[in-house]
Amino acid sequence: MKANAMVARVAAGLLAATASASAWADSEPVRWQLNMPEGVTRTAENAYDMHMLMLWICVAIGLVVFGAMGYSMYKFRHSKGAKPDVDFTHSTKLEIIWTVVPVLILVIMAVPATARLMEQYDTKGSDMTVKVTGYQWMWRYEIVGEDVNFISRLDRESDRIRQSGETPTAEANPHYLRDVDRVLVLPTETKIRFVITSDDVIHAWWVPALGWKQDAIPGVINDAWTEIRTPGTYRGVCAELCGKDHGFMPIVVKAVPRAEYEAWLTAQKAGDLAEADRIAATSVVPAKAGGEG
Template sequence: MTQVNGMWKRLAMACTLLAMPALAWAQSADPHRWQLNMGKGVTASSQHAYDAHMIALIVCIVIGIIVFGAMGYAMFKFRKSKGAVAAQFSHNTTAEIIWTVIPVLILVVMAWPATAKLIAMYDTRDAEMTVKVTGYQWMWKYEYLGEDVSFTSRLDRESDRIRQSGEKPDLVKNPHYLLDVDNQLVLPTDTKIRFVITADDVIHAWWVPALGWKQDAIPGIVNEAWTDIKEPGVYRGQCAELCGKDHGFMPIVVKAVPKAEFEQWLASKKPAPAAEPAPAAPSPETAPAEAAPANAAASASAAETPAPSAQG
């Protein structure tokens, strides 16, 4: 009885594992516990990657079912206990052509959409805005090019305090331990955003799973990427390169908001315009300098002229 129960448990586990690809269609943007398949993400790039992944996964599942089904059927139907005798042959040209041509066709069918999606993922043309990302040990600097807005983003103080004190983090009190920052990267939704990514000291890698891509940040080199976030929300990531002893403490937090809200936020971050100097006060009007000497000369001449005599 125990053996039968164990067999049914193993069968149930196997069925669950086989059903996981079908359950993957309902994955959320952020990873969660016991997730087996990749998520769909919230951008066109992540959707391209997800579609290519699912095509390859379905092809592999079909091939696996056919191959293992044929093996199981052959082992059961043509077993030695039933008197089956193994076939003896050295070459079969037809079989060799079939098992060579079919895999080539499968690879071509898989490569065509994958290549098209890969080209689209690197097409940064017609971007509506550009954000420069610079990696430092151990923080990120974001610059909204053309907007005169820039700031640094590093691990939030509470997470940093917990990790340095040796205190055990509480999942309830600190649900985003080591995945929160002091300044979030705010981006608009439904906007094609171009990223130019580099580093100042060592190689880093800017990676947010929900956006669907990862790009290396290399000193002296500028790499490009783009995104267009479809759903408002907060999406988290990390540096995905071994950049030093504190490599695990370079989180990335992207906050996607509607365009109108983003414009308000961007305006609030711009420096205040410099106050214009007050105009100088007008000086009091004075008489022309030439008028004073002329009046003085006329007065002196009048004083020297003798008065007319009364006798005739």
């Protein structure tokens, strides 16, 4: 019996340890998917576009470099009588070419990357602000100006399983360690500013489908923004090692149309948590590439 309990605890521990690494399993529903997800915000799309631009530039460079290597190895192989040019020292033209060309490539890559990076940090013109505070080991969400303030922590079922020594299964517990007791509900098609800090140690608020990660540092206010285009449920984790329960502070964001968000907000402000939870649990239009409906 002790051996079985030990195996169960090890299995649960492995699942917890890999929770952060596989945090966007919900955002990658396709098996054997090799590329990064496109996400559901402009920030995420910018990151994906830059990733693809860099990828194809690197592919082109690789084809040229390895193609030249292969040609040279074949054309000037020793078995065909090729002899090294011992008198060759350098070529000014070649040195200019292999200096100028990489500089141009870097400029081509840097200009759009810089523009998108500046856009990522431009929080001006936001329609609402959400304050996120990290704790060991939970998150506090405050809808600024709306008198909505609540704690979101690991859901009770996941917490029960991890402490009982049971072995969770994908069928019975599809979101083990990635569900919370209180979901952060946000409206779609709305520019939302996040201000992020911590009350104790350094945490990091990360929802991959939104396209960014922001550190939560005690005494420091970091900000970021998002505008979710597709309704759905998007999951994330704390991405900064913050203590023994680091793997047990997931993030769940549910994006809904404005009318549903207003209904949830009204229930929250009225203290009707049952109604707020019912709205948060109601299924929405399935999300594409970056979340779960």
